[in-house]
Amino acid sequence: MNKLSYVAKNAILNMRRSPLIVFATIISVLVSSFLVFTTLSARSIVENNTIRWQNGVHVVVFLDDRVTTTAHKQLQESLESYPEVRTVEYFTKAEAEEEFKVLFKDQPELLSEVDYSTLPSSLRVNLNNPSDYQLILERMEGNPAVKEIRTSGEAIERLLNLTNTLVVSATSFAFLIGFAAFILIINTLRLAAYSKKKEIKIMRLVGASATYIRLPFIFEAVFESLIGTSIAVGLGWAVIEYSKSSVVADSIFDITISDNYLIYLTLALLLSSLMFGLIASFVGIRKVIND
Amino acid sequence: MIKLENVSLVFQGGSVALSNITTKINDAEFVYLVGHSGSGKSSLLKILYKEYEATKGDIEVAGLDVNELPKWKTPLLRRKLGIVTQEPQLLENRTAFENIAFALEVMGVDNQEIDDKTNTLLELVDIVENAYKYPNQLSGGEQTRVSIARALANNPMILLCDEPTGNLDPDLSIQIVSLLEKINRAGTTVVMATHDSSIVNRRKKRVLELSKGKLIRDEQEGNYITS
Numbered sequence: 001m002n003k004l005s006y007v008a009k010n011a012i013l014n015m016r017r018s019p020l021i022v023f024a025t026i027i028s029v030l031v032s033s034f035l036v037f038t039t040l041s042a043r044s045i046v047e048n049n050t051i052r053w054q055n056g057v058h059v060v061v062f063l064d065d066r067v068t069t070t071a072h073k074q075l076q077e078s079l080e081s082y083p084e085v086r087t088v089e090y091f092t093k094a095e096a097e098e099e100f101k102v103l104f105k106d107q108p109e110l111l112s113e114v115d116y117s118t119l120p121s122s123l124r125v126n127l128n129n130p131s132d133y134q135l136i137l138e139r140m141e142g143n144p145a146v147k148e149i150r151t152s153g154e155a156i157e158r159l160l161n162l163t164n165t166l167v168v169s170a171t172s173f174a175f176l177i178g179f180a181a182f183i184l185i186i187n188t189l190r191l192a193a194y195s196k197k198k199e200i201k202i203m204r205l206v207g208a209s210a211t212y213i214r215l216p217f218i219f220e221a222v223f224e225s226l227i228g229t230s231i232a233v234g235l236g237w238a239v240i241e242y243s244k245s246s247v248v249a250d251s252i253f254d255i256t257i258s259d260n261y262l263i264y265l266t267l268a269l270l271l272s273s274l275m276f277g278l279i280a281s282f283v284g285i286r287k288v289i290n291d
Numbered sequence: 292m293i294k295l296e297n298v299s300l301v302f303q304g305g306s307v308a309l310s311n312i313t314t315k316i317n318d319a320e321f322v323y324l325v326g327h328s329g330s331g332k333s334s335l336l337k338i339l340y341k342e343y344e345a346t347k348g349d350i351e352v353a354g355l356d357v358n359e360l361p362k363w364k365t366p367l368l369r370r371k372l373g374i375v376t377q378e379p380q381l382l383e384n385r386t387a388f389e390n391i392a393f394a395l396e397v398m399g400v401d402n403q404e405i406d407d408k409t410n411t412l413l414e415l416v417d418i419v420e421n422a423y424k425y426p427n428q429l430s431g432g433e434q435t436r437v438s439i440a441r442a443l444a445n446n447p448m449i450l451l452c453d454e455p456t457g458n459l460d461p462d463l464s465i466q467i468v469s470l471l472e473k474i475n476r477a478g479t480t481v482v483m484a485t486h487d488s489s490i491v492n493r494r495k496k497r498v499l500e501l502s503k504g505k506l507i508r509d510e511q512e513g514n515y516i517t518s
Binding site for chain 2: 198212
């Protein structure tokens, strides 16, 4: 108990000596952890959304109206016979008109000017594996009944690529700030250790172990690191909760992220910050302890 | 017991600090380590508490094979020793009492025991009246007494003193030596490095003399022969 109070007392004393540096360190850790938390959460949200979209319509085959409805029927049957296809739904011109009116209900000028007879009928295809959309494109190539083919796969791929780029950029930036925090912690501890050089020398002379001498510094580094990360994680949770109830949630984007994922991410970040503090303290005072 | 066999210490760059030292110091002995500046007295003491690693030879201190002792186990050796340096190395922001208590505090001793033991040590070194003074309010001799008390906090078997009277006037030096003899009479082995011939010649104890890193004299009740 006495040892513990010694460690805590000395760690607090060290931090009180340089409050601005401690503050800067905590802020750096906070920004770094917040970036990691939010970008990884964002990636999870995008993945969840793309899975949802991918469970819907994957390929829309717009039909040429000059071709007979029998040809349309034959095309639907051949699509249904492909192993990669789960379902095929025929969408009439009337249904296309209804859908158009719903989609553009906020643009009355467009609705009044459009010639609905030009809207084609279509086949809406759902695939067993959404990534097989290329196969459908190949199979439909040159078919006279087909006017145009649109797939959601390309859009989803572009979105995922964009998200991945965002995650890589933000994580790299987070690591850069994390590195700055690491240097700050090392510097703070080194300054503290140098200011206590005489005390450390006496401790070594009377037989205090290196671990015991290090403990206040380890405590300080881990404390700063954990405080920064805890605030970051708290802010991250708050941002996600806010997003769920804000306008963002009313858009096509659904803020769905599992609590398990967030808990896992939180624990992983806290554990990382613990390791971060331990390594920083080890590096920071190694020289002073060994002198 | 302290036992050295063919112990040498060569620093990086090749300068020889100690050369083939062989000697034995029994339990409860009082030994003066004498020699001119640079003769190797401090190096010999530092080898005993593993501040320096001997280049060759066998060293046994308080039942431990110092050369074989891994570095991380050095604290185990130091807990069996008391170390007094020429500069008292007191913490300026702590009182005499707190400086002594510090040694016990870092060893994890509980508060009640720290109080009891520190008071006993203050009495032993005769500094009770100055217990709550800060180092800058103490004389050189009093600071050395505090430093000795701190070295005794862990009940060491051996007390290694590196010129503890180096900065003191003759009267104070005699007082410090008397204190060390009192500690020695209680059963603690004392090894004191000094170049103060007046002390050595007056006290008639065993003398080990070093010159250029070599042990050139080992006399019971010897004198410090100045050239």
